[in-house]
Amino acid sequence: MPILILGGTGEARELAAALHRDNVAVISSLAGRVARPRLPVGEVRIGGFGGPQRLAEWLGANAIDAVIDATHPFAERISASARAATARAATPLLRLERPGWSERPGDxxxxxxxxxxxxxxxxxxxxxxxxxxxxxxxxxxxxxxxxxxxxxxxxxxxxxxxxxxxxxxxxxxxxxxxxxxxxxxxxxxxxxxxxxxxxxxxxxxxxxxxxxxxxxxxRRPPRSADAAVATVAEAHAWALAHVATGGGAPPPHAG
Incomplete structure (x- = not known):
């Protein structure tokens, strides 16, 4: 049962590579908005799903075990669709979002x-x-x-x-x-x-x-209180634990 990574970011590619090395089945999904995207290792799907209902149906039809949303911090639409679809399909969802920038002296x-x-x-x-x-x-x-x-x-x-x-x-x-x-x-x-x-x-x-x-x-758009982590290492550990236990509880929001 594969894990779906909603990707398009460097973190998504890094996570796909790490899980591939651990022999975890991964499908990476790219929105298709970049003409020559940097492709992750493993299976890749390009293009939208057609909304939350169709994404939920796709999750079921492809026996997706869990979804990791590693899209860009400003990709609001796909993240909202992923939340709604995984709720309908009862599929675990984790948000991987890199920390924002912080001001330094002189800025x-x-x-x-x-x-x-x-x-x-x-x-x-x-x-x-x-x-x-x-x-x-x-x-x-x-x-x-x-x-x-x-x-x-x-x-x-x-x-x-x-x-x-x-x-x-x-x-x-x-x-x-x-x-x-x-x-x-x-x-x-x-x-x-x-x-x-x-x-x-x-x-x-x-x-x-x-x-x-x-x-x-x-500023980044506000996010709902999804289970979330800030690093690839945390997302990788969550995925491995999920596979090993058949679906453990996701970690708390990383804030």
Whole structure:
């Protein structure tokens, strides 16, 4: 009976590899929103499920033993669907979510609740923006006047886009020296990002701190009180214990 990993993150790939080494049957599911995704080891499914009811049916039809939601911290829809589907199918669910970023001495961060809030703040904080919020949220910045945007994302975005922009198609991990060169080369004076967490893209925050730039950070969406862990090691241990016992109680929320 396989474990389903809802993936697309580095943590999901790392977990799939660890379970594969332990001979645990794993199916990794990717949303299919990235043209050339980094694939995990083992069986991979690409594409949506069609909502909670169909996901619940798929879980039953494929005899899924447990679900580990290791999607991006801002992937609200699939996480909500997973909660509803696993409840209907009586399938154990664990949330694996990397910790968010924390401010350090010298940081000039302003926190906002959503992308519209970030867009509204830009005119007061900067005129040349490194925008790293992902391609799906770019319409929120389409009406911002008086600012240049260096838009960095993995795949080409669909319009509408910021009026004055340059598109940079790139994928982490990024380095401090590379981010400093990007800031200096484009004379950037503001960074706008989501609180994605993790080391792969954290260098932009280090570079902003070193150059004294303000940063607008979009808070993560609130989560329900799922059973959750913050590290791959914890999720790996939970999965192994679940397989060994035939379904033990998940750990408490990691907060």
């Amino acid at each position: 000039r961060w302003t926190w906002v609740d959503d992308l519209d809030g970030a867009a509204a703040l830009i005119p007061a904080l900067g005129a040349r923006v490194l925008l790293t919020t992902g391609r799906q949220g770019l319409p929120a910045f389409a009406e911002v006047d008086g600012a240049f945007f260096l838009v960095r994302c993995v795949d080409p975005p669909d319009p509408p886009l910021p009026r004055d922009h340059e598109l940079l198609l790139d994928r982490g991990p990024y380095t401090l020296q590379g981010e400093l060169a990007l800031i200096d080369g484009h004379a950037l004076d503001l960074v706008v990002t989501k609180d994605s967490g993790g080391a792969l893209t954290e260098a932009k925050l280090d570079a902003a701190r070193e150059r004294g730039l303000p940063v607008i950070v979009v």
